[in-house]
Amino acid sequence: MTTSTPVPIPATASGPLSGLVVVDLSRMLAGPFCTMLLADLGATVIKIEPPAGDLTRPMGPFADDDELKAYGGYFQSVNRNKYGAVVDLTTAEGAEVVRRLVAGADILVENYRPGVMERLGLGYEQLAEINPGLVYTAVRGFGDPRTGASPYQDWPSYDIVAQAMGGLLGITGPVGGPPTKTGPGLGDILPAIYAALGTLAAVRERETSGHGRFVDVSMYDAVLASCERIVYQHSYRGTVPGPEGNGHPILSPFDVFPARDGWIALAAPSDNHWVALCKAVGRPELGDxxxxxxxxxxxxxxxxxxxxxxxxxxERTREEITALLGGLVPVGPVNTADTILADPHVHARNMLHQVEHPGMARPVTIAASPIKFAGAEHSPARRAPLLGEHTDHVLRRAGYGPEDITELRRSGAVH
Incomplete structure (x- = not known):
């Protein structure tokens, strides 16, 4: 079994966001994916969890040889490169720990419903009094009333709800068929990416203004913004787009086609690509x-x-098709996890991280960041933290001494 010693939190990490400190109060996928992006880029991310831990810790999947089951693949993947502490925010002492951390932080990210943080004494205005330069980012199902009060603002939300209400399910699935959820959790991942962008924009603005911002991203809004095509289709033509299958409403060819051994994606909407494709498939007359x-x-x-x-x-295999059309027109096989992990592109681009997993003798593989920088060395990822693994390091960072930490543990405010 793998045993691990907690890694002290360094003063600075490597990467373009080195020096930025993030207090991460988020859970599940949207918030943690946002802070994962920041951690991948070098920010020091301190993940604060409640005593029971993030809800994704026990969700798996677990490997058969995992003797500890401290967390599964879900938690491991989106909480890499973070430091973990357990703080009970519902206690006065726990809320004070967060306030002391915020005093020396640049960013706070949370994804609770509106009003929760204010009731804990940890709302934006309350924390901005401690640190006027704080960039406070909220990722909520339907946004925050500070930027626009939604009639749904108190509703909880998950990925599938955001996909449904933002329009993504309505255009996904077989033509004429029922709406279909996308495979990845885009209802969480899209708002996470927008939140990371908005957060860094506010950090950049702070360089000149000296003041932080409240950054608000709604899951519904993020999906809608990403489905922008349905808006202009309806505005320009009065249409109500439905499930599109694998085709495209205004581009052709732009589809997935059957091969002898699977499926192939092929797109040639530009006229030059179409002519080249017609020649390559032995039908040059179709170009005219x-x-x-x-x-x-x-x-x-x-x-x-x-x-x-x-x-x-x-009539052809995927290999035959890509050998003929690759580099000539946009084409590619419909990959599955096994073929992706065997693809030389993925290895050439360092798109896989090997990380240790507590309770296992072997490492596991998770997807890496697609953001690359010329001239920068490839940095291996650190595994996700065990529950409360860095609590003492975090408390010392916030200025607590040994006796203070003992008392906080005795009171149950931290673990």
Whole structure:
């Protein structure tokens, strides 16, 4: 079994966000994914969990040889590169720990419903009195009344609800079929990315203003913003887009086609790509066919385009298709996890992290950050923290002495 010694929290980490300190009060996926992005870029992220831990700790998946089961793959993946402490915010002493941490921090991220943090004495205005430069980022299902009071603002939300209400489910799935949830939790991940961007914009503004900001990202809003196409389609044409299958409402060809051994994605909406594709598949005359001459023409006859290309791809393997079309037009196989992990691109781009997992003798693999910097060395990830692993380090950072820490533990305010 792997045993681990807590790593002291360094004064600064490496990376472009080195020197920034983040107090992470978030849980589940949206908030932790946001702070994971900041941690990957070098920020020192202190994850504060309640005594029972983040709700994702026991959700798995767990490896068969995990003898500890301190957390599963879900928690490991989005809480890498963070330091973990347990603080009970519902106690006066625990709330004071957070206030003392905030005094020396740059950013706070939370994803509670509106009003929760204020009741704990940890709302933005309360913390800004302690640290006027604090950038306070909230990721909520329906936003915060500070930036626009939604009629749903007190509703809880999860990924599938945000996907549904923001329009993503309504355009996903087989044509004419029921709405379909996307595979990844985009209802959480999209707001997380917007929140990280907004947070860094506020940090940049602080350099000149000297003051922090309250940054508010709604899960509903983030999905809607990412489904921007349905808005202009309705505004320009009065249409109400429905499930699109694997095709595209205004680009053709832009679809997934059958191959002899699976599926292949193929897109050639530009006229030059279309002509090149027609020649490559042995149908050069289609490049001059008035039904297919422009993208607008092809979109009007997308069923015929799909039939022609589908018959050609169905007779060939994915390897044969990519060997012929790769580099000529946008094309790629529909990968699964096993083929992704075997793809040389993924290894050349350092898109996999090997991290230790407490309770296991072998390392596990998680996805790495897609953000790369020229001239920068590839930095290996640190595993996610055990529950309360760095509590003492965090308390010392906040100015607590040994006797103070003993008393906080005795009172149950920290673990």
């Amino acid at each position: 066919d008035p039904r297919f001459r422009t993208n607008v023409d092809r979109s009007a006859h997308s069923g015929e385009v799909r039939d022609v290309l589908g018959r050609w791809t169905a």
